[in-house]
Amino acid sequence: MSKYRNDERPEHPNDDASAAWETHAEWWLGEVATGLRPEYADQMIPLAVDLLAGCRSVVDVGAGEGQVARALAETGHDAVAVEPAAPLVQLADRHPGVCGVRAAANDLPLGNGSVDGAVASLVFEHILDFQGALDEIARVLRPGGRFVWFLNHPLTQAPGSGWVEDYISDEHGWRIGTYAVASHEWEMLDNGVELPFFHRPLSQYLNGLISASLELETMLEPTPPESFFEAGGNPIHRVIPRLMVLVARRPAQ
Numbered sequence: 001m002s003k004y005r006n007d008e009r010p011e012h013p014n015d016d017a018s019a020a021w022e023t024h025a026e027w028w029l030g031e032v033a034t035g036l037r038p039e040y041a042d043q044m045i046p047l048a049v050d051l052l053a054g055c056r057s058v059v060d061v062g063a064g065e066g067q068v069a070r071a072l073a074e075t076g077h078d079a080v081a082v083e084p085a086a087p088l089v090q091l092a093d094r095h096p097g098v099c100g101v102r103a104a105a106n107d108l109p110l111g112n113g114s115v116d117g118a119v120a121s122l123v124f125e126h127i128l129d130f131q132g133a134l135d136e137i138a139r140v141l142r143p144g145g146r147f148v149w150f151l152n153h154p155l156t157q158a159p160g161s162g163w164v165e166d167y168i169s170d171e172h173g174w175r176i177g178t179y180a181v182a183s184h185e186w187e188m189l190d191n192g193v194e195l196p197f198f199h200r201p202l203s204q205y206l207n208g209l210i211s212a213s214l215e216l217e218t219m220l221e222p223t224p225p226e227s228f229f230e231a232g233g234n235p236i237h238r239v240i241p242r243l244m245v246l247v248a249r250r251p252a253q
């Protein structure tokens, strides 16, 4: 996957990414959705299930076609899949035990304190109003409820980051791009598939949790599963993480 900045593109990606995601729903379903990526099957989904153990009702924010929500439903949770892109939320809703609702993260159609747990998996990178989305998650969690937040690692996946090889000096390694500067770009994920992508440094994410009055419990930077490397993933990721997981709790009153 390559990222690029298209300075000629006139419009700023707005918070209703559903239009872009609806346009490219077929691409997502063919490339990344249920069962297609080892990192989901062998790491992220089991982690989400594990970290949300004990939460009976769970909302999956920006659920896509519901691969995380489905796994939660299959392990005994009552799962609500909130997703703005119509073709995706329709698929999520078809799974037994999952209630799909078409909405955006900064306007969750759930009552105050109505869920035990929330998960957002690789979604906030596509959301402009990220503080509004975090505030909504804090609002719908019951006191003591838990939020599991998967993000592309903001340091190692910052725009301009990637593998570099210098054949002259025989040096190679992982370049960190423009980490400290929040930015937006259209990310080209495939031929003709461009989606809005927002980069934020880690401090923004952590300060966002603080502003939403959510308390950080754990931060994980897991090495990808073996299946990632077996499928040809770059071995540098044994020492350079791709994923960051923040686990936070709404304080019990």
Ligand SMILES: C[S@@+](CC[C@H](N)C(=O)[O-])C[C@H]1O[C@@H](n2cnc3c(N)ncnc32)[C@H](O)[C@@H]1O
Pocket: 015, 016, 017, 018, 021, 022, 033, 061, 062, 063, 064, 065, 066, 067, 068, 082, 083, 084, 085, 088, 103, 104, 105, 106, 120, 121, 122, 123, 126, 127, 128
């Ligand atoms: C990379 S996909 C991840 C889907 C799913 N969470 C998963 O891990 O399989 C990003 C998802 O975020 C959704 N999304 C984009 N903007 C959103 C917003 N403002 N609120 C909620 N979801 C949004 C997209 O429609 C898309 O389904």
